[in-house]
Amino acid sequence: MASQPNRHPSPNHYDIVIVGAGPVGLMLSTCLARWGYKIKHIDNRPEPTATGRADGIQPRSLDLLRNMGLKSAIMAHKPARVYEVAFWDPPKNGKGIVRTGTWASCPSFIDARYPFTTLLHQGHIERVFIGDLEKNGVKIQRPWTIKGFTSNEKENPDYPVSVELEHVDGTFKESVKAKYLFGGEGARSFIRDQLKIGIKHKDPIAYVWGVMDGVVKTDFPDIKMKCTIHSENGSIMVIPREDNMVRLYIQIASSSDPDFNPRKTASVEEVQASAKRILQPYSIEWERVEWYSVYPIGQGIADKYTIDHRVFLGGDACHTHSPKAGQGMNTAFLDALNLAWKIHAVEAGFAKRSVLETYESERKDVAETLLAFDNKYAKLFSQRPPAANEVAAASDHSSNQPSQEEENEFIKTFKESCEFTSGYGVAYKPNALNWSPSHPAQSHLILAHPESTRLRPGRLLANADVTRVVDANVVHLEQEVPLNGSFRLFVFGGNPALPGQAQALRDLASGMAKKGSFYAAYALPDADRVVSHHERHNPHSRFFTVCTVLAAPRARIEIASDLPHLLARYREHVYADDRWDRRVPDARAAAHAKMGLDQDRGGVVVVRPDGYVGIVVALQEGGATVDALNAYFGAFVTKELGGTQALL
Amino acid sequence: MASQPNRHPSPNHYDIVIVGAGPVGLMLSTCLARWGYKIKHIDNRPEPTATGRADGIQPRSLDLLRNMGLKSAIMAHKPARVYEVAFWDPPKNGKGIVRTGTWASCPSFIDARYPFTTLLHQGHIERVFIGDLEKNGVKIQRPWTIKGFTSNEKENPDYPVSVELEHVDGTFKESVKAKYLFGGEGARSFIRDQLKIGIKHKDPIAYVWGVMDGVVKTDFPDIKMKCTIHSENGSIMVIPREDNMVRLYIQIASSSDPDFNPRKTASVEEVQASAKRILQPYSIEWERVEWYSVYPIGQGIADKYTIDHRVFLGGDACHTHSPKAGQGMNTAFLDALNLAWKIHAVEAGFAKRSVLETYESERKDVAETLLAFDNKYAKLFSQRPPAANEVAAASDHSSNQPSQEEENEFIKTFKESCEFTSGYGVAYKPNALNWSPSHPAQSHLILAHPESTRLRPGRLLANADVTRVVDANVVHLEQEVPLNGSFRLFVFGGNPALPGQAQALRDLASGMAKKGSFYAAYALPDADRVVSHHERHNPHSRFFTVCTVLAAPRARIEIASDLPHLLARYREHVYADDRWDRRVPDARAAAHAKMGLDQDRGGVVVVRPDGYVGIVVALQEGGATVDALNAYFGAFVTKELGGTQALL
Known part of the structure; x- marks a missing residue:
């Protein structure tokens, strides 16, 4: 068991060595530390990020941080919140700039809990993770660097990775053994280079940008908004920050310039002078500059994320792109989360080692989509202002939705990309974890058709408010299971008063309790004796948390008598689907309706430990529901499951 | 100015000496420390509360804590949240207990932002305040006590109070001079005794109760809810707590017992045995007892809260009552808040000294109401279970709203009292601060009639969501001005596209800017030069923060061109009333509608620094709006105001 610290043969044996304490390394480390793994985590900087760098937390990442219990520590820094983006362009007639839309x-069609981007200095975010790591006994070793590593599973099947570490001044060295090595060292990854993994560059067009964080005095009205400004004097992106700061991205050079030089640079004063020209007729003065940097936009993607599924890469080591869509940190978080739960599933004995292969396939596909988007977005952003007749006619400010004719390509790209930039557009493709018609699990109960459920395997669970029965608290259903590394089984029970529904729940529970079911096969043998009765999430098994949602008012639900014992044992995860929701105003059971499930008959939703839907199965009397679930899990777990044989 | 620390003649001169660091003393100290006052704060306990005592934060108090920026630190302790109360009684036939409703x-008619009671150990709450005090340079001196004091305004008009302080072990002594002395020492107040202020006891009926905090194992289904349980074996109140704890209040003796003895006591084991009998047929076992205490219910109220308006009392020193309605800490907070802003208004030179007289009149009236309620509530709670035919017929769980016939008197009292217990029922009576037809301000523009506005002087401002124009953030309007000691002027501008509305705003601003207006009379003479352009709340004056709310979509509002300069200067307090609200689904401008203001014509709402409405005035072209405001403020400020003469 990962939670036994002394199970390693010696003090220099670790579950994982993590190199780099930026967003990707910290997220991976934090997850694995919470789940009981022994970690060696190093970073070559003496301290966390002091200024600058990434700062945008997308809505979906905020969901994740809340699920980890870290959101309030982030929000305590009073970050800026971006609800809207303003577009400024040259006016149809005359000089200067005008707001064109x-x-x-994060438009309301996305249905985000937090429909805004959170802007906060990366150092504050890193420190929140570091504080959490320390609670779990992990201290980042600084400033240390990696000097070499080997990986050989045949020679040493238990700890195949050997790593040489060194203090950056060369005074101290350490040799450690590990099950895994993770490279989260950023774009210039030593580990990637050693593995001879190449970078594919997506586009020859290049730009040089300056980025400046500071405090300004200006009469530009949208200085507290995210703005993209095109003027005949150049382009700027404005991003509000905490503590009255603002970040400006200013274009310094473009490969379309006649004298383009990708090493072109500019001083703080030159960039400020350029910003003043672009913002005319508005004035801008700097009271303080906190950080300034010049960088060329390079877009690249690593050919591989791993070679042997022991040494992995993630974050900027795998994909680099322009920072302006605010995707870097968010993609890094999701890389790490994706890998973390799969390592846990394998090392805790639940999943076959082959699930590790889905890390690269799932995350590289997301990175490809990100780069394609970023490329389009950055290109548009870096363009010279479009000709006057291309510019939006002075928009009608009465509407947030300009008509198609009014939109220039930039705005169109931006709008199309909202779902993607907010983090909800990520969709993992079919594989062993995300059901599809070609998945080994086949059953008429699998709800796979658009008319059967709105949930899609590989996509996030929909948000829904429900009432927790045990204490009548109104809660966010999708947040009720913390990031505990377990699969989340959401049993939507439908209307318990209808004939058959109670029996369907009893049949589900007895099927799950049967020897050889996906659930019983991984239950603790003596759970009732060894697990505290206060345990909310994992009373029987480390690998499952079970939530039951009934389409009935809270006051009509008696957990002990209405639910079979297995479901009732998760007594703090029984919910009444009795909250009104504006998005489904006529529904009797809004959570059922938002999932696209029948409000009378319900269904069973399997959600992966990272929050993405794995499969949706109908809830019926008899054994077929559990058979379908056995078939789904049977495709990737270590044990042969009861019902699988019959189905295949 | 209070913010100049060296303005006192010597190090042993203070603005105020505060005795007692429970909720009332800490709230007072925290407010005054933030506003720059020099405080000597002592407590005779060596440390904050370790276990037990008050633990219920009512919805209105949570609003206040959020307004102070302290809510998230409270919520970080993961307190229990009570959304519902369950009533258990003997069944109509048979033995044991059944849930009768x-x-x-905090029912939805109250429209609370946080419709639940927050349960958290008082020590955690105290530490949040202590942390905030330390940020402002105030450290509580422990364990110190007060040995004596005198107060003589004639002899020493500047520092009339002399206080003798001593370490509890008598080793050290200090003599200090102060402008004020505050007794927040609890029910056994030395200061109250010295002032020879009597306590009026409200009721001869007495009960003895045991209160026990602990962790239990039980099959009682509502152990995570607040419950009142009446059985033939006695009565219990159940209150959930953080960290899997539960508090039980168990009746030990009643004056209706034949052998009643108010000094009767009971051991932990006796109380546990009694609880087991009451909860039958359910079982309960204690895994851990954290705190246990026995106390008689005594209800009393101090005859006076002050004698000379220099030495004040608050909190339990003024009113004691049963803890079961969870009112103690909340009433203490509001006592302190009420006094704090009035001391500030007087000491900063804004209000006449006579506003201090409203502390006792406002808060004693609230305490009288609380005691009348508590008395009724406690009496019912302590009663033997009602006869079977009085007990609610087995309630229809399908509805939260049992029919009138089904309700016994206890449930009825409880329901009637929801508004009061949630903290929103407090209504201050007419006086110089709360406009009424007998107030010196008289104008046809004052919106005093039920049909003109839903807001009532002496009541809290209604909640409303609006969009902040400068950054498009969706915000809670009532929370937008932090607890800064300033009056809050909410200018609801109506529909700016209608003829006359823009002119009305211009006339308001120019009237406010006129020498001798309530606003200009207290503006900093050189504000534009000495106040940072980043100052959001008090760019012109310490005594006012001005918010403008326009009934228009955000994208149509240009602050610089649509608003007169005075209002535009509060650029982070300009809002679009463009959010849909379920409570006024058909409103075009929901915030205007929730206030009961005309959605086209708006109005001006003056909110006291503690969040209670002072007056509501129509917004009209010409000088009458400012005249009416001048007349309102003229009743209690130190300077003679321009328009007052003409009106009276």
């Missing part, structure tokens, strides 16, 4: 950065 | 603890 605004657009919600 | 449940009721929302």
Whole structure:
């Protein structure tokens, strides 16, 4: 068991060595530390990020941080919140710039809990993770670097990775053994280079940008908004920050310039002078500059994320792109989360080692989509202002939705990309974890057709408010299971008063309790004796947390008598689907309706430990529901499951 | 200015000496420390509360804590949240107990942002305040006590109070001079005794109760809810707590017992045995007892809260009552808040000294109401279970709203009292601060009639969501001005596209800017030069923060061109009333509608620094709006105001 610290043969044996304490390394480390793994985590910087770098937390990442219990520590820094993006362009006639439109950065069709981007200095975010790591006994070793590593599973099947570490001044060295090595060292990854993994560059067009964080005095009205400004004097992106700061991205050179030089640079004063020209007729003065940097936009993607599924890469080591869509940190978080739960599933004995292969396939596909988007977005952003007749006619400010004719390509790209930039557009493709018609699990109960459920395997669970029965608290269903590394089984029980529904729940529970079911096969043998009765999430098994949602008012639900014992044991995960929701105003059971499930008959939703839907199965009397679930899990777990044989 | 620390003649001169670091003393100290006052704060306990005592934060108090920026630190302790109360009684036939009903603890008609009671150990709450005090340079001196004091305004008009302080072990002594002395020492107040202020006891009926905090194992289904349980074996109140704890209040003796003895006591084991009998047929076992205490219920109220308006009392020193309605800490907070802003208004030179007289009149009236309620509530709670025919017929759980016939008197009292217990029922009576037809301000523009506005002087401002124009953030309007000691002027501008509305705003601003207006009379003479352009709340004056709310979509509002300069200067307090609200689904401008203001014509709402409405005035072209405001403020400020003469 990963939670036994002394199970390693010696003090220099670790479950994982993590190199780099930026967003990707910290997220991986934090997850694995919470789940009981022994970690060696190093970073070559003496301290966390002091200024600058990434700062945008997308809505979906905020969901994740809340699920980890870290959101409030982030929000305590009073970050800026971007709800809308404003577009500024040259006016049809005359000089200067005018606002040609605004657009919600996370429009309501996305149904986000937090429909805004959170802007906060990366150092604050890193420190929140570091504080959490320390609670779990992990201290980042600084400033240390990696000097070499080997990986050989045949020679040493238990700890195949050997790693040489060194203090950056060369005074101290350490040799450690590990089950895994993770490279989260950023774009210039030593580990990637050693593995001879190449970078594919996506586009020859290049730009040089300056980025400046500071405090300004200006009469530009949208200085607290995210803005993209095109003027005949150049382009700027404005991003509000905490503590009255603002970040400006200013274009310094473009490969379309006649004298383009990718090493072109500019001083703080030159960039400020350029910003002043672009913002005319508005004035801008700097009271303080906190950070300034010049960088060329390079877009690249690593050919591989791993070679042997022991040494992995993630974050900027795998994909680099322009920072302006605010995707870097968010993609890094999701890389790490994706890998973390799969390592856990394998090392805790639940999943076959082959699930590790889905890390690269799932995350590289997301990175490809990100780069394609970023490329399009950055290109548009870096363009010279379009000709006057291309520019939006002075928008009608009465509407957030300019008509198609009014939209230039930039705005169109931006709008199309809202779902993607907010983090909800990520969709993992079919594989052993995400059901599809070609998945080994086949059953008429699998709800796979658009008319059967709105949930899609590989996509996030929909948000829904429900009432927790045990204490009548109104809660966010999708947040009820913390990031505990377990699969989340959401049993939507439908209307318990209808004939057959109670029996369907009893049959589900007895099927799950049967020897050889996906659930019983991984239950602790003596759970009732060894697990505290206060345990909310994992009373029987480390690998499952079970939530039951009934389409009935809270006051009509008696957990002990209405639910079979297995479901009732998760007594703090029994919910009444009795909250009104504006998005489904006529539904009797809004959570059922938002999932696209029948409000009377319900269904069973399997959600992966990272929050993405794995499969949706109908809830019926008899054994077929559990058979379908056995078939789904049977495709990737270590044990042969009861019902699988019959189905295949 | 209070913010100049060296303005006192010597190090042993203070603005105020505060005795007692429970909720009332800490709230007072925290407010005054933030506003720059020099405080000597002592407590005779060596440390904050370790276990037990008050633990219920009512919805209105949570609003206040959020307004102070302290809510998230409280919520970080993961307190229990009570959304509903369950009533358990003997069944109509047979033995044991059955649930006869449940009721929302803060029903939706109250429109609370946080419709639940927050349960958290008082020590955690105290430490949040202590942390905030330390940020402002105030450290509580422990364990120190007060040995004596005198107060003589004639002899020493500047520092009339002399206080003798001593370490509890008598080793050290200090003599200090102060402008004020505050007794927040609890029910056994030395200061109250010295002032020879009597306590009026409200009721001869007495009960003895045991209170026990602990962790239990039970099959009682509502152990995570607030419950009142009446059985033939006695009565219990159940209150959930953080960290899997539960508090039980168990009746030990009643004056209706034949052998009643108010000094009767009971051991932990006796109380546990009694609880087991009451909860039958359910079982309960204690895994851990954290705190246990026995106390008689005594209800009393101090005859006076002050004698000379220099030495004040608050909190339990003024009113004691049963803890079961969870009112103690909340009433203490509001006592302190009420006094704090009035001391500030007087000491900063804004208000006449006579506003201090409203502390006792406002808060004693609230305490009288609380005691009348508590008395009724406690009496019912302590009663023997009602006869079977009085007990609610087995409630229809399908509805949270049992029919009138089904309700016994206890449930009825409880329901009637929801508004009061949630903290929103407090209504201050007419006086110089709360406009009424007998107030010196008289104008046809004052919106005093039920049909003109839903807001009532002496009541809290209604909640409303609006969009902040400068950054498009969706915000809670009532929370937008932090607890800064300033009056909050909410200018609801109506529909700016209608003829006359823009002119009305211009006339308001120019009237406010006129020498001798309530606003200009207290503006900093050189504000534009000495106040940072980043100052959001008090760019012109310490005594006012001005918010403007326009009934228009955000994208149509240009602050610089649509608003007169005075209002535009509060650029982070300009809002679009463009959010849909379920409570006024058909409104075009929901915030205007929730205030009961005309959605086209708006109005001006003056909110006291503690969040209670002072007056509501129509917004009209010409000088009458400012005249009416001048007349309102003229009744209690130190300077003679321009328009007052003409009106009276």
